[in-house]
Amino acid sequence: MIIVKTKAELSKMMAAARLAALALEHIGKAVRAGISTLELDSMIRRFITVRGGKPSFAGYKGFKGNACISVNHELIHGIPSKRKILRDGDIVSVDIGAFVDGFHGDNTKTFAVGNVSEQARDLLRVTEECLYQGIKKAVAGNRVGDISDAIQKHCENSGYHIVKEYIGHGVGRTLHEEPDIPNFGKAGRGPRLVPGMTLAIEPMVNATTSNVRTLSDGWTVVEGNGNLCAHFEHTIAVTEGEPIIMTLV
Numbered sequence: 612m613i614i615v616k617t618k619a620e621l622s623k624m625m626a627a628a629r630l631a632a633l634a635l636e637h638i639g640k641a642v643r644a645g646i647s648t649l650e651l652d653s654m655i656r657r658f659i660t661v662r663g664g665k666p667s668f669a670g671y672k673g674f675k676g677n678a679c680i681s682v683n684h685e686l687i688h689g690i691p692s693k694r695k696i697l698r699d700g701d702i703v704s705v706d707i708g709a710f711v712d713g714f715h716g717d718n719t720k721t722f723a724v725g726n727v728s729e730q731a732r733d734l735l736r737v738t739e740e741c742l743y744q745g746i747k748k749a750v751a752g753n754r755v756g757d758i759s760d761a762i763q764k765h766c767e768n769s770g771y772h773i774v775k776e777y778i779g780h781g782v783g784r785t786l787h788e789e790p791d792i793p794n795f796g797k798a799g800r801g802p803r804l805v806p807g808m809t810l811a812i813e814p815m816v817n818a819t820t821s822n823v824r825t826l827s828d829g830w831t832v833v834e835g836n837g838n839l840c841a842h843f844e845h846t847i848a849v850t851e852g853e854p855i856i857m858t859l860v
């Protein structure tokens with residue numbers, strides 16, 4: 612069942628989304644060569660907890676971290692580690708959820724570490740554009756498939772590969788709610804969007820294949836050929852007019 616939020620619920624959820632967004636902005640300033648993903652994770656925990664929130668991913672299904680931090684060929688669900696030190700030229704995806712007053716907000720950005728290759732820069736640009744192409748379609752009266760189609764088309768027209776095994780989702784009192792928001796599909800299909808739906812739209816784009824695999828740690832999902840990949844995510848609310856990007860700082 613798709614849970615449509617009331618105005619009061621939306622304003623509560625806005626607090627969670629805003630905290631997730633501020634944490635992501637904060638961590639973006641800390642991303643640099645020489646810092647470990649565990650240090651970034653600790654900063655995220657501190658930032659969220661001192662502001663009265665809880666990191667949504669802490670302990671989620673046994674996840675050992677407060678945020679998912681994935682480097683280069685790692686797409687999603689990277690486990691923070693003191694042995695994982697960022698180097699100049701890396702790209703790093705930081706996926707942060709914050710839980711405040713009964714609601715979650717969820718957002719992700721892939722950051723460049725220092726000077727990255729032209730290829731990496733292009734991949735980041737296209738993946739972020741995919742996110743905004745999807746958001747543009749998240750208006751009342753459209754269907755979920757309109758979001759999916761816009762994301763897939765922009766990705767593939769740009770020469771990249773959309774990941775199909777992992778998808779966006781509804782978000783609210785629980786981190787993952789209905790509906791599923793695939794990053795691929797046909798326009799005009801799927802559930803109808805109505806005002807008050809809150810969605811985590813999150814294109815995941817691979818450089819060379821749509822395949823992914825999971826490492827032996829049981830969590831880290833990597834690009835199928837070991838090449839670069841990127842991930843951008845916002846939590847949005849469907850309204851009568853333009854969607855509200857709840858995780859915009």
Ligand code: MG
Binds near residue numbers: 717779780811813844
């Ligand atoms: Mg998400």
